Amino acid sequence: MGDVNDEYYGDGSMETLSAPTEVTYNWVDITDEFFKNIKDLQLGELLHDGHLFGLFEAMSAIEMMDPKMDAGMLCNRGHPKPLNFQQAVAAGKLKIDDLDPSELIGIIDATMACIVSWLEGHSLAQTVFTNLYLHQPHSIINRPLRAYCIAVYKLLDCIRDCINKAQVFEEEDFQPMSYGYCLGSNPQSVNTYDASLDVNEQKCIALLREQEEELNKKARSSEDEANNLWTALAARIRFTRMFYQALLLITKRDSQSGADCVALLNGCSEMMKVIIKTASKGTQPLENSDSPNAMGFEPMINQRLLPPTFPRYTRIKPRNEALQYFDELIARLRHAWKITSCTNFHTALDFFMEFSRSRACILSRSALQLLYLSPSPASTASLAQAGGPHAPHAPHAPHAPHAFADILRESLKSFVNPPALTSRSPAISTPQAREFVENFLARCVRPFAVLVQVCGHNRARQRDKLALLLDEFAALQEEAESVDAVVTGAAGVAGAGARACFSTWVLYHVLRLMIAYLLSGLELELYAVHEYHYIFWLVDVDKSLL
Known part of the structure; x- marks a missing residue:
């Protein structure tokens, strides 16, 4: 049985096989064609083949320590070893004192560009913290730069807190990881933590205000050109x-805080005009360089902190585009503040939907969520899911479900004015009817809070979440019909005289959700041309029922 040309059968017999024929392969050289076709692919793009190579295979193919796959191995591919803060200072490549105003302007503008890149979905490690000055801000001797770097830490923490509270981001929108940097009260890395260097909010604001006054004094006592630089700084x-x-x-x-916040945002708009006008006064990035500024930035400094993933090229936003982004962000925040004047839920919901159509950035979408409801709609939905307003809570726990239930109650009154919500109504004369109404309002808190939260997500994610939300509203619709039946029975009204108040209100929002879902497919170009006629027909039917 050791002969390779023998084949064994189950009955014990053996049969000699003929010698295998030689296989001839007709190899075709596709090298030139391959390089010609990949010219259509941008850096970082993958060709998707549904049968042979899809996303699962691409993710499974990543191997740690493989220079072609592991982002951390980029440091070993011909790049010079990046210098940290101390090494750069010792080598004379990083100035911590005696900086010219133009150098300070260049560093600040480059940092603003990095913040914008972070808000657009890149990681802190590859954007803001490529700024070496942020690694040890307390070691900086130059006072304006030190105050600014400390403020950047506080600002990053405030932005992250705002976005985390709103919970309207996905992985493509925002990366909240800090990669070991202590944001907030202690602007320094974990390895050099010193509790004595803690900076609270008021101290940070005082530091900035002090430097602002000193710079204005220098501007008044300088010549014209120098005056412009100090004023810009x-x-x-x-x-x-x-x-x-x-x-x-x-x-x-x-x-x-309303008037104060609006005044501050108006002041930011005025300052942005000066910043954009003087953007050319600062030092500029070197040509064909990945660094956003000639001094102070090291793009590869945090490469080892990244997880083992495909190398991802992080393109820092150009300065002029970043400054324009900030200008538009301030305008969006000013517009978002108008939600505080919306006293009716339906008006507020219209505002959310209109704001979403403007394709606002993650920070302005998150701010809108916090401005409308405190705690945020996401927290309100979580509290309601955990037990609603009837769940036991600590003495100082937030009562958001109660507050939002009152908002929904007023919305119901203004929409259809059900007799069950009026005082001394026979519709709630029985304890059972009152309990049904209150439980229904408590039940409404979560789906309606989630609806507000969904309006804060990006447009593509909204469609996915609307589909799930429709199922929850369908169950709420059935519950509303039951409440109507109990209330009308308690009032002794039957037949044509019965009013389906609660179910009508829920149906109105269900139809709006259906219309939003259908129209989002058009906006995202998900339909084929032959589907348009019945999509429009469905939209017309839904609108006719409103």
């Missing part, structure tokens, strides 16, 4: 302070 410090204060008021909104 002071405008950037002032913008940072006012923007930080405005975000603090948004994330910690109270009834007294």
Whole structure:
């Protein structure tokens, strides 16, 4: 049986096989054709083949320590070893004192471009923290730069807090990981943590205000050209302070902060005009360089902190585009503040949907969520799911489900004015009817809070979440019909005299969700041309029922 040409059969017999014929392969050289076709692919793009090579195979193909696959191995592919803060200072490549105004302007503008790149979905490690000055801000001798770097830490923490509270982001929108950097009260890395260097909000604002005053004094005592540079630098410090204060008021909104926040945002708009006008005054990035500024930035410094993934090229936003982004962001935040004047839920929901159509950035979408409801709609939905307003809670726990239930109650009154929500109505004369109505309003908190939250997601994600939300509203519709039946029975009304108040209100929102879902497919170009006629027919039918 050792002969390779023998084949064994189950009955014990063996048969000698003929010698295998030689196989001839007709190899075709496709090298030239391959390189010709891949010219259509951008850097980082993959060719998807549904049968042989899909996303699962692509993700499974990543191997740690493979230079072609592991992003961390880019450091070993011909790049010079990046210098950290101390090494760069020792080598004379990083100035921590005696910086010219143009150098300070260049560093600040480049940092703003990095912040915008972070808000557009890149990681902190590959954007903002490529700035070596942010690695040890307390070691900087130059006072304006030190105050600015400390403020950047506080600003990043405030932005991340705002976005995390709103919970309207996906992985393609925002990356909240800090990669070991201590944001917030202690602007320094974990390895060099010193509790004595903690900086609270008021101290940070005071530092910026102090430097702002000193820079304005220098501007008044300097010649024309130098005056312009010091004024431009002071405008950037002032913008940072006012923007930080405005975000603090948004994330910690109270009834007294409205006028202050609007004034701060108006001041930010004025400062942005000066910043955009003087953008050319600062040092500029070197030609064909990945660094956003000639001094102070090292794109590869945090490469080892990245997880083992495909190398992803992070393109820092050009300065002029980044400054324009900030200008538009301030305008969107000013517009978002108008939600505080919407006293009716239907008006607020229209505002959310209209704001979403403008394709706003993640920060302005998150700010809108926090401005409308505190805690955010996401937190309200979570509290309602955990037990609603009837769940036991600590003495100082938030009562958002109660507050939002009251908002929905007023919405019901203004929409259809059900007798069950009026005082001394026979419709709620029985304890059972009152309990049904209150439980229904408590039940409405979660789906309607989720609806508001969904309006804060990006347009593509909204469609996926609307499909899931429709199922929840369908169950709510059935419950509303049951409540109507109980209420009309308690009032002794039957037949044509019965009013389906609660189910009509829910049906109105169900139809709006259906229309939004159908129209989002048109916006995202998901339909084939032959599907248009019945999509429009469905939209017309839904609108006719409103």
